[in-house]
Amino acid sequence: MDKFIPLSVPNFNGNELKYLTDAVKTEWVSAGGAYVDRFEYEFAAYVNTETAVACQSGTAGLHLALILAGVEAGHEVIAPTLTFIAAVNPVRYLNAHPVFMDCDDSLCLDMAKLKKFCQDECHFIDNQLINKSTGRQIKAIVVVHIFGNMAHMEAVMDIAQAYNLKVIEDATEALGTYSLAGRYQGKYTGTIADIGVYSFNGNKIITTGGGGMLVSRDPGIMKRAKYLSTQAKDDAVYFRHNEIGYNYRMTNLQAALGVAQLEQLENFIAIKQQNYRIYQSRINNGLNGLKILTFRKDIRPNYWFYSLYIENPDKYSRKKIMESLAQDNIQTRPLWGLIHEQKPYLTNQAFMIEKAFSYYNRVVNLPCSSNLSAGDVDRVIKKISSL
Template identity: 85%
Template sequence: MDKFIPLSVPNFKGNELNYITDAIEAEWVSTGGAYIDRFESEFAAYVQTERAVACQNGTAGLHLALILAGVEADHEVIVPTLTFIAAVNPVKYLNAHPVFMDCDDSLCMDMSKLKKFCLEECNFIDSKLINKSTGRQIKAIVVVHIFGNMADMPAVMDIAEEYNLKVIEDATEALGTYCLEGRYKGKYAGTIADIGVYSFNGNKIITTGGGGMMVSRDPGIMKRAKYLSTQAKDDAEIFLHNEVGYNYRMTNLQAALGVAQLEQLENFISIKKENYQIYKSKINDGLNGLKILDFREDIRPNYWFYSLYIVNLEKYSRKRIMESLAKANIQTRPIWGLIHEQKPYLHNQAFMIEKALAYYTRVANIPCSSNLSANDVYRVIDKIAIHVVKQGD
């Protein structure tokens, strides 16, 4: 049988073992230790923010971000429908209500529809955006940078300023992505909005096994994020807690792994860019009816995931392509089920969902690990090509 080619797995070829061994030998393995401080500091330096706060995972970071944005029970939060459900569930944790927005061709939130929704479906009264159909206040927007692409941040920040909304960047898939031009030139994904959140899950571009990170341009928000994520300790010696806090801390072992991974991030991005370009040139130019989706031209993406797009649904089935690759021992993944169609969210408002429906039926993700060799990439392409020939291209 051919070698298994996974979709996206970690790459541990740096100082991971050295740093983890050091943490174990120092006997700092839990939620305290030098590597946590080091990871936060080096991460902040990489994305060019003053401070970063490590947390348990990206979902915990998003939960805290919503709290810090002032979201409370019965508020509404505008979210994308085309995303992983972890970007939306924290809204429910607070007994608030998501309002689902469509995507554009970047797969990120459609800002023209967001603007239309605010203008036509809401009233702006006393500096509050009120949803006409529900009477609830819309408090925030969660923008997700899908697959390492980047949403139109100038547009969403203009809308947020006009309607007094907080913006949370879910950059869990976009560590290393940054703007190449415009007023945010040089700004990294996650550092433009009020609060940014990252994930280090096992399939992300760098991993700590789990884990996440929060950033903000507001030092007060970062101070409060640290406070809430560490059980809201007002006096650690006599255990005084004036608020309900959360055990959302990262462990020192995870942080040790993160420091080693961060050292390799730019190399990972270079490898992923090279493999992306091979996929794109061979599939877009050689396989009629299929293509690899582009990233925005005004950004340096991190090339996290590669999206195989079926142009011609009459000729090709996403399911059949994925089944064909599975038989060849190649792992793929369909794009997520749209969140507004999931059972917990059927009764929530969804506004003009159109493109997301089309992309849902046409996109599959193909192997993209940073330790993927060029030979592996060509093997994936060859297996896709064989399937195309069998389908009568």
């Protein structure tokens, strides 16, 4: 059998071992050490923010972000149904309630439906947006940049301003993506809204094995994020804690990996762009009924995932494509199960979900690692062409 081609795996061809060895030799391996500070500083410089706060995971970052946005028990938070469930679970950690929104053709939050929901399904009273059907206050929006694409941030920020909502950018899949035009030209995903969150899980464009990062243009938010992520320690000598905190600080070993990975990020993006263009050119121009989904034209994406879209479901089935490639030792995956259909969220409100169903049934994600060779790409395309 031919070699295994994974969906998305790390690329450790830089200074990872050097920095990890250095961290071990210093004996700073836990939630402290020079590499944590360095990673935060260099990450903030990359995305052009003043500071950044490293944490244990993207999920931990989202949990902190919701707290920092003022979300409390009984509040509602608008979130996409088409995303990984980790974008929504932290809402329930706080005993708040998600309201699910559809996607548009970027796979990101449908801003027209978001606006319609706020206008038609809510009251705006005393500077609070109140859901007519539940009577609860809507406090925030979680907007997710899917697969390295970029949600329409001008629209969501206008809506948030009109209705006094906080916006949390889930940029866990979109580190390196930035706008090329408009009000936010030059701005990276994660740096536009009130708080941005990134992930360094093993399948992300750079990885620390686990880990996440928070950014915000508000220095007060960043100071509080670091405070809460380090067990809300008010006196480090006598162990005084005036609030409930969390053990969410990134370890020095993770950060050592992160520093090495960040050094290679732009090269990773260039490789992923090159492979994406090969997939797109050969599939979109050579196979009727299939296409590679495009990214928005007014952004520089990070090309994290490559999504094969089935235009003709009578000719191709998602299941057959995935099974055929698996038989050839090629890993693929479908979109996540829509969150409003997951058992823990069946009773939550879902507003005009339509397009998400179509994409869920018709998308297969193809191998996209930054160490994917031209031969690997060719083999995947040839297998798809033979179906």
